[in-house]
Amino acid sequence: MHIGSLINGIEVRGEGREEHEIRSPYNGEVVGVVEYGTREDIEQAVQTAYRVFHETMKKMPAYRRSEILRKAADSLEAQAEDFARLLMAEAGKPIRDARGEVGRAIQVIRFASEEAKANDGELIKMDSAIGGENRIGFAKRYPVGVVAAITPFNFPLNLVLHKLATAFAAGCTVVLKPAEKTPLSAMKLARLLEEAGYPKGALNVVNGTGVDLVEPLVTHPLVKKVTFTGSGPVGWKIKEMAGPRKVTLELGSNSPNLIFNDANLDIAVESILKGGFTFAGQACISVQRVYVQKDVYQPLLDRLVPKVASLRIGDPALESTDIGPMITEQAAIRAEEWIREAASEGATILVGGERNGNIVSPTIITDTKHHMKVVCQEVFAPLITVIPFETEEEVIAAANDSDYGLQAGVFTSDINRAFRIAELLETGGVWINEVSTVRTDHIPYGGVKLSGLGKEGVKYAIEDMTETKFIGVRLL
């Protein structure tokens, strides 16, 4: 696959644009070539998106937007295996996980198709206010216009769709800057959306690095909303750049998962195994800090350690592979350094802790201290820390002692405790008897503290791509 950027339905390439190879994170094979767009491409893309918003999208009825999205979902379903193989190739995602991502992406488009036809406002009970008698009032939502979308490498299809399908459902147009490590699936998706009926220029994609392209994109006067998913430092910098524009930030975390002595340990262990190590832990809600009540601490480890040790590491193309490569060797080296640093300060590596090229073996660390990076920062690697606790108060304080707050998991069979803790955890979402890593694509999703700003989840992302206008009538 050789791609450029997509502006007004035309793939722009050549004319001095730099070529970059996309290589498999597993074996280094060339998977495709991308030509980086320029600042002028950003200018063209935003101008196009602005024109198409006013000339075309504003006139397109909701039922038509819904139909186009439905067609896109059908088309993605028909090409699901091709997309899964591309995700596997460009991101090194094990093929079973890649299929899972495509399955979710199809659902995202279907949710967006339904939401495109949902109510876009509400009637206000005007006479609740003194002076509101004989008035009719309603709040109606309108698309903001041009949306700038910036996306990460780890779910290069689904997280792109959380922005593109929702913007289209809302009636907005988009300029997308996908992760430079995984631009191929984004471009294949853009073509699919155009074939399904997106008007030319409703979706524009400019490929290249964030450093080069994001500042001119998010500061462009015609851009009305910036939606970013990625790492915290970059996200908060983008918010500063974006100034008065609406901003959504979906950032990282070091997700806590709390296991009480009345929990079903088998379910907890299976859930941690999946939630801590899928896609080599490269998910923002990956299980990272596992707090276990003292009397079940050793029994939990006795069950978990052998299962983690037997995860199958290797070629993401194989159906049997559980753990593939990390996205780059640099990312794997960083994880290895954090593990070594913790060990040098007294932490115990119960299993894993080794690196071979881009692959970090699935790792469990105990005897950690709060200040260790593997505890207090986002590890974003196949690594969990297991920490004992005694009381509910103690574990709530420990879980909340974090700069982040995206999702949490709590395992207990005591319904009162479950709700008590759900109220007290400082996170955007809490699961009971499920790990932090689970997300269905229609729930409100987004972090507090340094984990982000605003919500995604199809309906919620659409809301954030609209402005509410009050319209009132005085009855004469």
Ligand SMILES: NC(=O)c1ccc[n+]([C@@H]2O[C@H](COP(=O)([O-])OP(=O)(O)OC[C@H]3O[C@@H](n4cnc5c(N)ncnc54)[C@H](O)[C@@H]3O)[C@@H](O)[C@H]2O)c1
């Ligand atoms: N909360 C969520 O929904 C969510 C989902 C997925 C990933 N994430 C987070 O994303 C991170 C991993 O993804 P990543 O490595 O692709 O993130 P990243 O921040 O490096 O890159 C994300 C996007 O930002 C751009 N970018 C990078 N550096 C930039 C800069 N200096 N200026 C402007 N733009 C820049 C990249 O080109 C890319 O498009 C993790 O921290 C993870 O937790 C969060």
Ligand SMILES: O=C[C@H](O)CS(=O)(=O)O
């Ligand atoms: O990496 C973080 C993502 O939000 C995980 S998911 O794709 O939404 O499940």
